[in-house]
Amino acid sequence: xxxxxxxxxxxxxxxxxxxxxxxxxxxxxxxxxxxxxxxxxxxxxxxxxxxxxxxxxxxxxxxxxxxxxxxxxxxxxxxxxxxxxxxxxxxxxxxxxxxxxxxxxxxxxxxxxxxxxxxxxxx
Amino acid sequence: xxxxxxxxxxxxxxxxxxxxxxxxxxxxxxxxxxxxxxxxxxxxxxxxxxxxxxxxxxxxxxxxxxxxxxxxxxxxxxxxxxxxxxxxxxxxxxxxxxxxxxxxxxxxxxxxxxxxxxxxxxxxxxxxxxxxxxxxxxxxxxxxxxxxxxxxxxxxxxxxxxxxxxxxxxxxxxxxxxxxxxxxxxxxxxxxxxxxxxxxxxxxxxxxxxxxxxxxxxxxxxxxxxxxxxxxxxxxxxxxxxxxxxxxxxxxxxxxxxxxxxxxxxxxxxxxxxxxxxxxxxxxxxxxxxxxxxxxxxxxxxxxxxxxxxxxxxxxxxxxxxxxxxxxxxxxxxxxxxxxxxxxxxxxxxxxxxxxxxxxxxxxxxxxxxxxxxxxxxxxxxxxxxxxxxxxxxxxxxxxxxxxxxxxxxxxxxxxxxxxxxxxxxxxxxxxxxxxxxxxxxxxxxxxxxxxxxxxxxxxxxxxxxxxxxxxxxxxxxxxxxxxxxx
Numbered sequence: 001x002x003x004x005x006x007x008x009x010x011x012x013x014x015x016x017x018x019x020x021x022x023x024x025x026x027x028x029x030x031x032x033x034x035x036x037x038x039x040x041x042x043x044x045x046x047x048x049x050x051x052x053x054x055x056x057x058x059x060x061x062x063x064x065x066x067x068x069x070x071x072x073x074x075x076x077x078x079x080x081x082x083x084x085x086x087x088x089x090x091x092x093x094x095x096x097x098x099x100x101x102x103x104x105x106x107x108x109x110x111x112x113x114x115x116x117x118x119x120x121x122x123x
Numbered sequence: 124x125x126x127x128x129x130x131x132x133x134x135x136x137x138x139x140x141x142x143x144x145x146x147x148x149x150x151x152x153x154x155x156x157x158x159x160x161x162x163x164x165x166x167x168x169x170x171x172x173x174x175x176x177x178x179x180x181x182x183x184x185x186x187x188x189x190x191x192x193x194x195x196x197x198x199x200x201x202x203x204x205x206x207x208x209x210x211x212x213x214x215x216x217x218x219x220x221x222x223x224x225x226x227x228x229x230x231x232x233x234x235x236x237x238x239x240x241x242x243x244x245x246x247x248x249x250x251x252x253x254x255x256x257x258x259x260x261x262x263x264x265x266x267x268x269x270x271x272x273x274x275x276x277x278x279x280x281x282x283x284x285x286x287x288x289x290x291x292x293x294x295x296x297x298x299x300x301x302x303x304x305x306x307x308x309x310x311x312x313x314x315x316x317x318x319x320x321x322x323x324x325x326x327x328x329x330x331x332x333x334x335x336x337x338x339x340x341x342x343x344x345x346x347x348x349x350x351x352x353x354x355x356x357x358x359x360x361x362x363x364x365x366x367x368x369x370x371x372x373x374x375x376x377x378x379x380x381x382x383x384x385x386x387x388x389x390x391x392x393x394x395x396x397x398x399x400x401x402x403x404x405x406x407x408x409x410x411x412x413x414x415x416x417x418x419x420x421x422x423x424x425x426x427x428x429x430x431x432x433x434x435x436x437x438x439x440x441x442x443x444x445x446x447x448x449x450x451x452x453x454x455x456x457x458x459x460x461x462x463x464x465x466x467x468x469x470x471x472x473x474x475x476x477x478x479x480x481x482x483x484x485x486x487x488x489x490x491x492x493x494x495x496x497x498x499x500x501x502x503x504x505x506x507x508x509x510x511x512x513x514x515x516x517x518x519x520x521x522x523x524x525x526x527x528x529x530x531x532x533x534x535x536x537x538x539x540x541x542x543x544x545x546x547x548x549x550x551x552x553x554x555x556x557x558x559x560x561x562x563x564x565x566x567x568x569x570x571x572x573x574x575x576x577x578x579x580x581x582x583x584x585x586x587x588x589x590x591x592x593x594x595x596x597x598x599x600x601x602x603x604x605x606x607x608x609x610x
Contacts, residue, residue: 009198011195011198011199011202013174013177013178013181013198013199013202014198014199014201014202014205016174016202017174017201017202017205017206018201018205020171020205020209021205021208021209024209055194083194084193084194084196084197084198085193104197105197105198105200105201106197106200106201106202106203106204106205106232107201107204107205109205109208
């Protein structure tokens with residue numbers, strides 16, 4: 001398993017921030033801008049964990065999540081959903097799509113790191 | 124009327140929640156702390172700051188929208204929070220002020236995360252409501268301007284912003300500004316200079332100026348208050364305090380505007396009174412009337428005055444032989460000269476009836492020498508006839524002579540007439556007596572009644588004494604000729 005984190009985020013301001021923050025935390029990050037690209041990267045790069053925004057262009061996060069779960073080559077890769085809503089319905093929708101965990105924006109970074117650690121056993 | 128302005132933010136937007144204010148306020152504060160430090164910070168930190176400010180700009184743009192998309196909003200907030208937290212990690216130890224501002228910023232993002240307003244910091248989150256005003260916010264930093272505009276437009280104020288002194292003065296020139304919010308530290312024209320220009324300007328002087336100081340610079344504030352500033356705020360300012368001061372400023376301006384309107388009305392009234400009475404009364408008397416508000420009330424008082432009546436001998440038959448234009452030239456020349464002399468002696472011209480003049484000395488203002496001035500006035504009037512006749516001869520007009528009668532007695536002086544049409548006038552028996560004396564006065568002659576002679580304090584040459592029978596008086600009236608002579 002590669003130590004890389006795949007960040008899937010179309011908002012470049014937030015994406016740049018997370019890349020910078022994760023890098024500062026000693027993690028190796030690569031990024032994708034939409035759901036389709038995310039699936040391609042997951043297949044090619046086999047990241048340790050995926051941080052996935054749900055509102056994505058081309059293919060949204062829920063669809064990408066579902067397809068990842070159906071593809072044996074990547075179904076094992078943990079996915080943490082990033083969404084703008086803190087409601088139970090959202091949480092359920094993300095988990096239902098096959099996400100392993102969930103973080104609400106604006107992201108609580110230490111909390112996110114704990115989730116990453118929990119899912120990958122690395123930091 | 125409001126003028127045309129370039130950047131006007133209007134309208135209350137009650138849906139904007141408190142956290143966005145807190146956040147943008149913290150951001151503005153942060154930017155101000157950051158700018159002077161910028162060159163001392165390393166590239167990474169500068170980079171983070173520029174991202175942070177970009178996030179702030181995006182947030183601002185989103186908040187301008189009617190109902191911003193929550194997803195977009197949270198992405199921006201997430202970025203702001205992320206960069207803010209990184210900056211805190213890097214800067215906390217060295218820059219306590221920046222750290223404090225960042226902490227406030229982060230608190231605001233957390234408040235946004237929880238989706239509602241944070242707990243009020245104190246009980247001062249009262250809602251200050253005031254009459255909407257036209258506010259000019261002057262600050263070189265765009266963020267500060269926008270922040271103030273947002274706060275104040277939410278309360279229904281119209282906010283115009285200016286990025287510098289020159290722009291502020293231009294706006295003042297174009298619009299009727301109620302309150303100026305003035306940042307003291309600006310690059311092109313210092314806030315103090317803007318303040319000085321406002322307070323020197325005859326029309327802007329009354330516009331309340333609230334100065335905003337970046338630091339707790341009490342000395343600078345005192346200097347500004349001495350220079351005419353009306354109020355002050357320290358940054359970062361409490362939004363409720365800002366509202367309260369704006370409210371006080373608007374009230375002050377409104378009060379001044381009402382006073383100014385009242386003053387203009389008074390001025391118009393005064394102009395009207397001067398125009399109406401000024402033709403008959405000396406300036407002094409008009410001033411006296413204006414200074415005593417009861418002066419214009421209908422009614423009157425009994426006072427002892429010296430009455431003067433004069434007319435041109437044989438004028439009626441004279442005028443029949445002249446062209447109308449010649450009559451007017453002749454009479455205006457005569458009355459013009461007489462009016463000047465009577466006014467110079469503080470006489471009140473009651474009216475002209477054709478060529479006849481009725482003037483009074485001693486009303487509306489009484490003086491000890493009323494009778495003396497009347498006699499001196501009469502002498503001067505007779506002396507002036509020489510010059511009038513010289514001019515008449517030049518113009519081919521006939522020479523004229525006037526007779527002047529003086530009488531002293533108690534008359535009722537006041538505004539006589541109806542509410543719609545009244546004039547300062549006099550009634551009483553002495554008026555009729557004067558008219559009777561005038562009837563017997565010859566051209567070039569001055570006749571004064573006994574009563575006037577007794578009132579005189581100075582020495583004058585008197586000529587012959589005559590006795591008149593006046594209707595309504597049993598005894599004969601004694602009149603005296605006044606002659607021109609060296610006293």
